[in-house]
Amino acid sequence: MYGIYIDRESKRSVTHQVCQQLRRLIESGQLAAGTRLLPTRVLAKEWGIARNVVIEVYEQLTAEGYLEGRVGSGTYVASGIVPSPRPRNEPSVSEQPIDKVTSTEHSHLIDFAAGIPDQKMFPRHIWAKYLKQAAEASVNANHDYGHIKGDKTLRSAICDYVFRSKGIQCSSDQIVIVSGASEGLLLLAKSLASRFHSIYIEDPTIDITRDIFQMMNYRLVPVEVDHSGMRIDSLASFAPGHLVLLTPSHQFPSGSVLSIQRRHQVIRMLEEADSFVIEDDYDSEFRLRGIPVPPLQTLSPSRVIYVGTFSKTLTPSLRIGFMIVPPDLTDAITKMKDKLNIHTPAVIQQALSRFILDGHLERHIHKMKNVYKKRRNVLTERLHHLFGADISIVGDDAGMHLQVIFGPQAYALLPWNDTASYGFRVEPSSNYSISPSCPPSSTGIVLGYGNLSTEEIEEGLSRLYSFASPCKDSS
CATH class of the missing domain: 1.10.10.10 (Winged helix-like DNA-binding domain superfamily/Winged helix DNA-binding domain)
Incomplete structure (x- = not known):
């Protein structure tokens, strides 16, 4: 009050x-x-x-x-x-x-940052064991940079993993190891610049991907997102020289899933335009209701460049991601990676390969799905209790974030970028918009819960409610 x-x-x-x-x-x-x-x-x-x-x-x-x-x-x-x-x-x-x-006075700022997994539950002791073994084995190994595509054992382990977990069929030769998904997107932007100059991109979307292509002099063509993902139906066709960038399994920040009708439409339009789509699959492992949504890559392996990461499933500090590249693009991307002399540390790759092969990755994902499901439930129940009909929670039950859309306009006008003095931090949805005129989906906030305990979630929402209570009183 x-x-x-x-x-x-x-x-x-x-x-x-x-x-x-x-x-x-x-x-x-x-x-x-x-x-x-x-x-x-x-x-x-x-x-x-x-x-x-x-x-x-x-x-x-x-x-x-x-x-x-x-x-x-x-x-x-x-x-x-x-x-x-x-x-x-x-x-x-x-x-x-x-x-x-x-x-300095506040003992604990509660940060609802999206995309950060639980750092305390990362199996650090198991990881340390594999890291130690890899470091010791490297003493007698050839200390060169390794294969430009990445460690062969790791590429093979990832190949088997994505088939088991996502149904992706590919060869280890199609897999390129990168230092995080961001490096992968930067490498793609550089490698494909001779053929493409523009990119269809979701609006709203994560600012990192938007900025990467913009800095590489691509023209951004924002396409609005609704409850079924990017509005492909708003485009008659893909123009020549245009790539497409999608997060079809769990769009950020809306949380929507690209419908099967739009998936088929994307593939058809790509074939007509002789183009490619970059599929950013950042957290589909954590679908909290039902079974995982099949990647777009499974519909057209020759048209989809799949980008995956271990930053969400394990920890961002690993700085390891991977791409599954269509055979027609493998040489161009590999040559550009070699030309730029981009390598991922060999010891970390070798440790991760053993970690995956011994089943620890999938065991950790299974455990964390239950943890995140509980946190999401606490978050949604508490939000409805505090705000009632003034809000709606949108998006699929997946990942480590959700989006809150406000009914009363007064909530959206609050200074959500400046809440630290209330003891919490959130991102307003408008931060991710590309177009000057924000769509209705941007009149809200994004709340991440991956790295917060249930106690922190409840306390953080109490502080959030205190911040927003003048609007509640006047509504």
Whole structure:
């Protein structure tokens, strides 16, 4: 209520924190003279504090002249307080936290970052064993850069893994190891630049992929996303010299799945234009309801360049990804990788190959699916409890993030990029839009839950609700 945030671990008392924030609300004019404050019992329940504390706050501010009690009526903001002028460009009290808490004062900022897996549950002891074995084996090995496509054992292990888990049939010669999916996309942009100058890209989409192709001088052609993925039906055909970039199994940030009708339409249009689609399959392993969605690659191996990563299934710090390249493009991409002298550390590749071959990757994925499913359920239930009909949660039950779309426009206008002083951080959906006019799907926020415990999720949503509560009160 009133946008009051209580830092439970601050050295300042709760009474001091609430008094200070209410003073600023009154001094700024956001609580105008004559405004009737809510009863102490209601605020105590809303803020999760003792009623005596709220009574003490009211008495303190009454003594200071900010409030006045009216017998039988309640407590009101006193008259005669001239609102303090704000310097130009300084946000109003509702646009910034009332009682700002610096990062040094706040013991724990809860970051709803999307795409970050649980770092605490990474099997570090098992990984350390394989890493040690690979390092020791390398002592007597030939210390060259290794094959430009990557370690042959790892490529073979990935080949078997993607067949078991995704139904992808390919040879190890089609697999190219890269230092993360970002490097893979950069390599593709460079390798294909002689044939292609533009790219159809989802709008909204992750800023990394957008920026990579833009920096490589590709013209971006944004295509709106709806509940069935990229709106392929809005295009009559693919123009010559255009690539396509899709996240068909779990679009980011909307969470939508590209429908089978649109998948077939993409393949048909690619064949007509003699073009290729880059399939960014960043987290399809974590489908939390039903069975995994088959990759687009399985429909047309000759037209789809598949990009996978271990940053989501294991940890971003590995910096290992891979591409499954159509045979017609393998030589061009391999030669460009060799020309740029791009290699992935051999020891890490060898450790990862044994990790996969001994079954640890799939065991870890199976375990984490249950963990993420529980966290998603906690997140969705708590969101509905706090915001009710004011929000809708969109996207497939998959991955490590969800998107919240707001009903009342007032929520979307809040400064979601500046919430750290409330003890949490989120990304507004509009951050991922390409077109100047944001589609309806951009009037919300993206909440990642991969690296947060259920306790952190609940506390983070409490802080989020406190930040947004002025809109809730006025809706």
